[in-house]
Amino acid sequence: MNARLLLVISPLVLTPVAYAQSGDSPLQPLFECRSIGDDAARLACLDAAVETLYGNAESGEVVAVDRGQIEAAEESVFGLTLPNFSIPGLGRRNGGGEDDLVEADATAHSPDRIVHRTEDGDIERIENLSVTDIEINRAGDVVVTLANGQVWRQTDSTRIQGIRSGVRPGLTANIRSGALGSYFMRLNNGGRWFRAERVQ
Template identity: 60%
Template structure:
């Protein structure tokens, strides 16, 4: 059996930074009630706290998500300048379209990918991402469109080595963190890594 972590969060806090930092739990009133010694008072407190929590979930002020949903959303928004997102199947304010996120987070696009996280659980790199297309813009920057729908643009002048006889879809890419929120990409043909930014 796979263990799943159920997390209740205020809908207004469903952003990447908020998920990383945490905050007051909607379950805190329940925990407070549990410490009441008198049985009748404790039961009354618990009933009131449960009723309040039910009301908040029904109104959408509080949503329940599991660890898999959070990690999928973090992966889908990796590299975005403003990492605010909508979790799959949930109607939350300030995010993108559900269909777009579902496409971005699809594990089937890169089934062999490996996500490397630091000791705080934040993504350090994603390896083995399937490539859909490699092209150049008018400035000569390499544009890499991944099979998961993400588009990354080269931002330095590093020569990006490609093999003419190799189809774009035969490549995989590794994207890793750089300094000050920057990112690097390396294709799996032994070439040098180059600095990139996510544009879609």
């Protein structure tokens, strides 16, 4: 996700480069104008702050996206090993590419999915992800391709019964995070949880 993201203003998120390190809000100049008692001076302050914000938006230094886009982007990078950063109001997040932020749409491929988050806002588990393909590689590991384009590979020796290579209509997967950046997957065929890593 775009590392410039910083401040959540529901339903908008304003994301300036300059504020990503300082921790200040790009709206702080607007907020400071509220304390000015004189009407004319307050209006002049607001005009100046809005003009600055507008210029930053025009230059691309500030970007506005809605909360749904952020959450979809987080789902799209779930399982990838990327630097973490914090967005106030949403908790800690996994980063990703800029395109993920504006184009990710997890609901398009798995509309029945259920996303569980921790109190801090981290994705803890995603259920009912549609599976489009199963492959058994040369090492005997199960490789699962999801409808959202993600590819996950088994990394342990758990025996997964009833699985064979090919398309399996109606098959879904649950994925949960574990300790130390690990992930576990279970298919809805009644099998066991197995350790997996995202490879794409």
